[in-house]
Amino acid sequence: MTITGLDVRDVRFPTSSELDGSDAMNPDPDYSAAYLTLHTDRTHSGFGFVFTIGRGNDVQCAAIAALAPLVVGRRIDGPGDVAELSFALLHDSQLRWLGPEKGVMHMAIGAVVNAAWDLLARELGEPLWALLSSLTVDDLLAQVDFRYLTDALSPSEARDILEAAVPGRAERKARLRTDGFPAYTTSPGWLSYSDDKMVRLAGEAVAAGFAAIKLKVGGSREDDRRRLALARRAVGADFPIAIDANQRWDVAEAIDWLGELAPTNPWWIEEPTSPDDVLGHAAIRRGVAPMRVATGEHVANRVVFKQLLQAEAIDVVQIDAARVGGVNEVLAILLLAAKFGRPVCPHAGGVGLCELVQHLAMFDYVAVSGSMDGRVIEYVDHLHEHFVSPVVIRDGRYLAPEQPGFSAELSATALAEYEFPNGVNWRQKDKA
Amino acid sequence: MTITGLDVRDVRFPTSSELDGSDAMNPDPDYSAAYLTLHTDRTHSGFGFVFTIGRGNDVQCAAIAALAPLVVGRRIDGPGDVAELSFALLHDSQLRWLGPEKGVMHMAIGAVVNAAWDLLARELGEPLWALLSSLTVDDLLAQVDFRYLTDALSPSEARDILEAAVPGRAERKARLRTDGFPAYTTSPGWLSYSDDKMVRLAGEAVAAGFAAIKLKVGGSREDDRRRLALARRAVGADFPIAIDANQRWDVAEAIDWLGELAPTNPWWIEEPTSPDDVLGHAAIRRGVAPMRVATGEHVANRVVFKQLLQAEAIDVVQIDAARVGGVNEVLAILLLAAKFGRPVCPHAGGVGLCELVQHLAMFDYVAVSGSMDGRVIEYVDHLHEHFVSPVVIRDGRYLAPEQPGFSAELSATALAEYEFPNGVNWRQKDKA
Numbered sequence: 001m002t003i004t005g006l007d008v009r010d011v012r013f014p015t016s017s018e019l020d021g022s023d024a025m026n027p028d029p030d031y032s033a034a035y036l037t038l039h040t041d042r043t044h045s046g047f048g049f050v051f052t053i054g055r056g057n058d059v060q061c062a063a064i065a066a067l068a069p070l071v072v073g074r075r076i077d078g079p080g081d082v083a084e085l086s087f088a089l090l091h092d093s094q095l096r097w098l099g100p101e102k103g104v105m106h107m108a109i110g111a112v113v114n115a116a117w118d119l120l121a122r123e124l125g126e127p128l129w130a131l132l133s134s135l136t137v138d139d140l141l142a143q144v145d146f147r148y149l150t151d152a153l154s155p156s157e158a159r160d161i162l163e164a165a166v167p168g169r170a171e172r173k174a175r176l177r178t179d180g181f182p183a184y185t186t187s188p189g190w191l192s193y194s195d196d197k198m199v200r201l202a203g204e205a206v207a208a209g210f211a212a213i214k215l216k217v218g219g220s221r222e223d224d225r226r227r228l229a230l231a232r233r234a235v236g237a238d239f240p241i242a243i244d245a246n247q248r249w250d251v252a253e254a255i256d257w258l259g260e261l262a263p264t265n266p267w268w269i270e271e272p273t274s275p276d277d278v279l280g281h282a283a284i285r286r287g288v289a290p291m292r293v294a295t296g297e298h299v300a301n302r303v304v305f306k307q308l309l310q311a312e313a314i315d316v317v318q319i320d321a322a323r324v325g326g327v328n329e330v331l332a333i334l335l336l337a338a339k340f341g342r343p344v345c346p347h348a349g350g351v352g353l354c355e356l357v358q359h360l361a362m363f364d365y366v367a368v369s370g371s372m373d374g375r376v377i378e379y380v381d382h383l384h385e386h387f388v389s390p391v392v393i394r395d396g397r398y399l400a401p402e403q404p405g406f407s408a409e410l411s412a413t414a415l416a417e418y419e420f421p422n423g424v425n426w427r428q429k430d431k432a
Numbered sequence: 433m434t435i436t437g438l439d440v441r442d443v444r445f446p447t448s449s450e451l452d453g454s455d456a457m458n459p460d461p462d463y464s465a466a467y468l469t470l471h472t473d474r475t476h477s478g479f480g481f482v483f484t485i486g487r488g489n490d491v492q493c494a495a496i497a498a499l500a501p502l503v504v505g506r507r508i509d510g511p512g513d514v515a516e517l518s519f520a521l522l523h524d525s526q527l528r529w530l531g532p533e534k535g536v537m538h539m540a541i542g543a544v545v546n547a548a549w550d551l552l553a554r555e556l557g558e559p560l561w562a563l564l565s566s567l568t569v570d571d572l573l574a575q576v577d578f579r580y581l582t583d584a585l586s587p588s589e590a591r592d593i594l595e596a597a598v599p600g601r602a603e604r605k606a607r608l609r610t611d612g613f614p615a616y617t618t619s620p621g622w623l624s625y626s627d628d629k630m631v632r633l634a635g636e637a638v639a640a641g642f643a644a645i646k647l648k649v650g651g652s653r654e655d656d657r658r659r660l661a662l663a664r665r666a667v668g669a670d671f672p673i674a675i676d677a678n679q680r681w682d683v684a685e686a687i688d689w690l691g692e693l694a695p696t697n698p699w700w701i702e703e704p705t706s707p708d709d710v711l712g713h714a715a716i717r718r719g720v721a722p723m724r725v726a727t728g729e730h731v732a733n734r735v736v737f738k739q740l741l742q743a744e745a746i747d748v749v750q751i752d753a754a755r756v757g758g759v760n761e762v763l764a765i766l767l768l769a770a771k772f773g774r775p776v777c778p779h780a781g782g783v784g785l786c787e788l789v790q791h792l793a794m795f796d797y798v799a800v801s802g803s804m805d806g807r808v809i810e811y812v813d814h815l816h817e818h819f820v821s822p823v824v825i826r827d828g829r830y831l832a833p834e835q836p837g838f839s840a841e842l843s844a845t846a847l848a849e850y851e852f853p854n855g856v857n858w859r860q861k862d863k864a
């Protein structure tokens with residue numbers, strides 16, 4: 001089929017009014033999506049988005065719109081066409097200057113690539129995780145841009161990893177369809193929640209079957225110690241509690257602060273410092289061992305992930321579905337994680353990130369790492385109602401999605417209510 | 433004075449028609465500026481811009497425009513107001529998500545901060561380099577965001593560096609005003625120039641008094657060997673020839689390729705690989721020693737520069753005036769370079785980068801590093817005629833600019849001709 005049009009809509013949810021999503025760096029986010037539709041000459045359209053937290057979502061929309069001349073008119077009939085699209089967008093020499101491979105323009109490329117995968121999966125009638133898990137090793141390798149990776153991962157090493165996972169693909173697909181994939185929840189842990197609300201939600205998370213919970217830290221040491229102690233009491237000595245500092249600290253400060261929190265035995269410390277600071281993460285990891293270090297939701301591209309792994313700076317690789325150059329670059333990162341033997345635990349939450357990353361984690365399990373050990377997908381329980389095919393959580397696990405596509409489509413109602421600034425919700429706010 | 437308005441114009445020069453600026457990654461750039469004006473309630477306006485190479489300049493303009501609500505209404509009466517503006521823009525929690533501190537949004541912030549410095553310097557009647565060089569150590573320190581830097585550079589170490597350079601400021605200012613600052617030129621070296629043109633321009637550069645020339649490499653090994661040998665013959669055995677691969681290589685490829693070029697004794701190899709690859713640069717530097725390694729024009733922020741220095745990955749720090757968060761972040765990078773004892777040799781060329789970086793290099797000389805040893809500013813001889821106060825080169829050196837401001841203002845004629853898509857030049861192209 002041929003892509004006949006690309007349109008973009010600025011969608012914003014007024015989450016700041018409830019302080020959902022509040023953390024040490026992001027006190028009042030309005031969770032938003034720069035949302036795009038690829039129109040075609042066939043029945044199906046493809047959907048994709050960049051998640052932002054409010055201001056600047058219009059800039060992100062402009063970046064997606066700027067890609068239209070490179071997208072409209074292309075045929076998408078198979079995975080090779082998506083690979084070609086991805087390379088054409090990443091290697092456009094003039095647009096590359098705006099990153100390279102980072103920030104607004106790179107996220108725009110990721111959203112378009114993801115929308116092309118959504119489109120292809122819909123056309124082929126398969127959920128994306130299953131489609132990706134059925135591709136040949138050659139088709140998968142063709143998606144990856146190995147530029148800047150070969151000192152850590154050569155194409156032949158990547159081939160070995162993928163080939164090693166071919167046996168057992170069918171069994172793992174079947175297991176996903178019966179058991180789903182383990183999840184952890186961040187819902188109890190937002191920094192602005194009262195102690196009582198946090199403790200209540202932590203207990204509910206354990207009862208609901210989640211594999212772990214996560215608490216935000218980094219606002220004040222005293223609050224962190226108190227909240228972690230309360231949470232530890234609520235969930236018991238052995239239940240995993242991850243903590244997340246959202247880039248709040250410098251290196252020495254992180255090591256010192258985490259020393260105070262170590263007695264509550266955090267499962268991992270996430271984003272202790274700048275996502276660009278490979279050497280800083282490595283120093284922190286050495287300084288807080290055996291506490292594990294995780295990062296990734298703000299890591300700009302595969303080159304930075306490569307170094308985080310080369311420098312032994314992280315224990316847990318947190319891919320994001322809307323930060324890097326889409327499924328294709330995520331595949332490169334999954335391969336790097338497999339090469340270095342680190343589990344991938346996707347970042348989610350926001351708008352629709354749970355919907356997207358479930359496909360990526362399940363594909364990783366079936367066709368790349370081949371393992372579910374130590375893997376969990378983040379889960380946050382808001383805004384799912386705005387999606388046509390929202391995630392389904394049962395007994396604290398993500399059920400394998402069965403609807404065709406990448407689960408990226410927003411409902412017509414959501415668009416009518418929350419398009420910014422002319423949706424019903426925002427017009428009413430203006431009047432209020 | 434109060435900033436009463438911010439407007440942005442998309443300005444593009446059709447440089448691709450002449451293949452000026454062609455290199456191994458950028459075959460056909462249209463040098464462009466996302467150009468902003470800060471209007472005030474006083475006589476002066478402030479000017480700033482992001483340099484891009486064509487497509488996407490509109491996205492960069494949208495990012496600058498998105499900052500207007502955070503800028504308009506602010507007072508700019510002294511350096512402290514610029515520091516406040518810089519922090520407000522960098523620490524806006526919602527906009528930060530779009531980087532953080534990288535790509536389109538970060539460059540937009542840099543352009544606004546630079547425009548505020550331009551404004552203040554005009555109001556105070558001083559060229560920016562001289563204004564910065566006259567600030568107190570406290571005023572300078574207040575400009576720097578030390579977040580994520582303290583494992584390499586503490587505020588007190590920064591203070592020591594600046595205080596050590598206070599004695600002799602007056603002598604160095606006077607020396608700049610008599611002797612100017614040494615320059616090297618990239619004009620001979622574009623990849624699409626014929627051998628004859630390259631050799632002719634190389635000879636002219638030596639005759640004109642430039643301290644070095646630079647050739648683009650990375651297209652083909654055979655061409656690089658031939659061109660370097662020709663250039664070496666043209667300029668003599670001892671004249672410095674830098675080479676620039678514009679991020680073309682992976683690590684092993686860089687080491688191998690550079691081994692073939694080493695016999696012509698390159699002065700430095702610039703951008704051998706991804707600007708995000710700290711560990712890759714370190715490996716390349718070890719692999720090509722004693723050849724020096726330079727990078728910086730695409731380095732996203734001070735955190736990556738910090739690591740390049742910590743990892744001993746580079747010998748030469750190439751600041752850019754329009755890539756990071758403006759003068760304030762450049763100051764952080766100058767301090768890091770001074771701490772690690774590496775010379776700063778700014779990247780220039782493009783649209784107006786020579787005009788901007790001359791101020792930064794001269795300020796570094798007067799008030800930060802205190803040294804001109806091994807320091808040169810890049811010079812490329814096009815598009816200067818479009819600026820109200822273009823750089824002046826004499827005997828291969830930048831003369832110290834004496835006009836008030838940051839030399840960032842485009843002429844009214846340039847705007848009328850090259851604003852995209854409605855300037856005279858572009859309307860004529862449409863008709864042609």
